[in-house]
Amino acid sequence: MKIDILTLFPNMFEGFLNESIIKRAIELGKVSVTLHNFRDFSLDAHSKVDDTPYGGGAGMVLMCQPIFDCLDSIKTPDSLVIMLTPEGEVFTQQKATSLALKKHLIFICGHYEGFDERIKSACDMFISIGDYVLTGGELPSMVISDAIIRLIPGVIDNESLETESFTNNLLDYPTYTKPRVFRDMEVPSVLLSGNHEEIRKWREAEQLKKTKELRSDLLED
């Protein structure tokens, strides 16, 4: 998979791309991530990328030209162009699963007051990571890329994906490691029994119990 990210703040991605599982996925060639500073595409003598809104009002608005020209330089027939915006559809595990099947994703990260409305005509999809407003689309693009990259076959082990939260609309079962007793808190005895069938049943029941308690809305879907 190829991911291109259009941003005015490429340095924000340094830790995300150079640590842990995402770093390894890139090294293994499972994904390539390219950052594009669309300021580099500005035709303005001062590399301007934003201007005041027509009709007046607060803040600055991102202009069409740098973003359209940047997109023209990277778009292919396989590309899916995604704008990060609080007005978009809210991101879910289901969306991560469907986006993980795509060949080429392009994320457009806004900053400041917003985008010139005409930029939307160049986008295929609009995604929000929740009902709150951030200073820009950089963190949302990292959140979404992270959720997608870990689903690419070979990035993390398959068993972890099969049992984790939101698979089958259930939260994950509780897990424990050594020691058996910590500050009077004991590991459930079934997990020490060695009986795999009993452990499987216990985990299934715990998943259901936890989902009912914490996220009963998932069971309604």
Ligand code: ADE
């Ligand atoms: N840009 C600013 N806030 C955002 C959000 N919640 N989701 C996606 N993009 C955003």
